[in-house]
Amino acid sequence: MFLCIGICSGNAQQPTMLTGTVSMVPKSFYGTWRVTSQRVEQNADIFKEKSLDIWNLSRTGDVITLYNMFNGAKAEINVENSDDSHVIFTKYGKNNKKKLTDRADIYIDGDTFSGYDYIKIDTYVNGKIVKTQSAKYKIKGEKIGGGITTE
Helix, strand or coil: CCHHHHHECCCCCCCCCCCCCCCCCCHHHCEEEEEEEEEEEECCCCECCEEEEEEEEEEECCEEEEEECCCCCEEEEEEEEECCCEEEEEEEEEECCEEEEEEEEEEEECCEEEEEEEEEEEEEECCEEEEEEEEEEEEEEEEEECCCCCC
């Protein structure tokens, strides 16, 4: 994210996990995915040009957990919108004076998905934003584990 969990460079600590309410999400969304990302826009040089990650997406009650097997990062995410093939989810994190917003907007087609990941890092001083760094990535995923459900 698929996020800044795998595509921001530098020595940033992992953001605190947050929980949220989950409405309808396609069952085919859950499982293990091979995810590639290619940067298409940025306003700062802190973002990698491209990345390859493995995401494991699972759900317990109203919480969806994204676990990146390549780097061990874990996030609990809030699903904003979903239908039979379209999912939008956002992860927030805070580290000292920085706030991360990571929003993925994807379309699922069986065992693949495609879409965009939008990352924004705001830096605060005395409670005011003094710098915003952002990037947009084209992302593609291929399901490599977990059952495909067509219900």
